[in-house]
Amino acid sequence: MIEEIFEEIEECSLCFPDIDPRLKRTWRGNGSVGDIREARVLIIGESPSPYRDFEGTFGMKSRPAFEAFVEELTKIPEFENFWAMNVNNCNVPSLKMTAELDPPRKVCRYFPSLLSSLVREGEVRYIIAMGRKVVRAIVRDDLPLNCKPVAVPIAGKDVLVFPAHHPMWFVRANRVEDAREEARKIIKNQRGTRNTLLGWGLR
Numbered sequence: 001m002i003e004e005i006f007e008e009i010e011e012c013s014l015c016f017p018d019i020d021p022r023l024k025r026t027w028r029g030n031g032s033v034g035d036i037r038e039a040r041v042l043i044i045g046e047s048p049s050p051y052r053d054f055e056g057t058f059g060m061k062s063r064p065a066f067e068a069f070v071e072e073l074t075k076i077p078e079f080e081n082f083w084a085m086n087v088n089n090c091n092v093p094s095l096k097m098t099a100e101l102d103p104p105r106k107v108c109r110y111f112p113s114l115l116s117s118l119v120r121e122g123e124v125r126y127i128i129a130m131g132r133k134v135v136r137a138i139v140r141d142d143l144p145l146n147c148k149p150v151a152v153p154i155a156g157k158d159v160l161v162f163p164a165h166h167p168m169w170f171v172r173a174n175r176v177e178d179a180r181e182e183a184r185k186i187i188k189n190q191r192g193t194r195n196t197l198l199g200w201g202l203r
Contacts, residue, residue: 001117009110029085037122039083045130045166065167065179072183087111107137120155127159131166147185162186
């Protein structure tokens with residue numbers, strides 16, 4: 001099912017028809033594991049980004065902050081197996097309010113089914129939602145980007161979602177190394193919820 005959805009995304013030509021076609025799709029991404037189904041952690045950013053160099057999920061300008069974040073995050077085994085990807089914010093008026101979300105949000109119309117399939121078919125236990133638009137798409141509410149986790153039911157499972165700043169936020173603020181502190185907050189909060197993970201089925 002995951003591959004079928006990615007194939008549909010690849011064939012979709014509805015978003016951003018008048019700009020570089022490499023910016024129009026939800027980006028499959030890459031990670032520390034060979035297959036997205038093996039990822040225990042999904043790191044999801046928002047796109048399109050004028051800074052992306054098309055060689056990876058996070059572009060040239062945001063990459064230093066992203067790499068600092070990942071280096072710090074993966075210091076604990078719980079977060080070693082990750083996959084990073086981007087989700088497009090839909091730019092087609094007829095698709096902006098997709099019926100698959102309640103309340104509806106501006107998000108790639110394939111994202112709800114893709115996320116459900118990733119959780120159902122894969123090993124996902126944690127999602128790091130980078131940026132307010134991604135948080136809204138997953139949590140369906142506005143939350144502060146404070147790295148404090150919330151349990152979100154996805155495909156019959158409770159997944160722990162951490163709202164976080166996008167790496168570009170640190171770049172624009174000239175605080176690239178502070179991305180490490182963002183990762184440390186997530187680690188601290190994950191450890192703080194360890195006693196409740198059993199109840200959420202997130203071990």
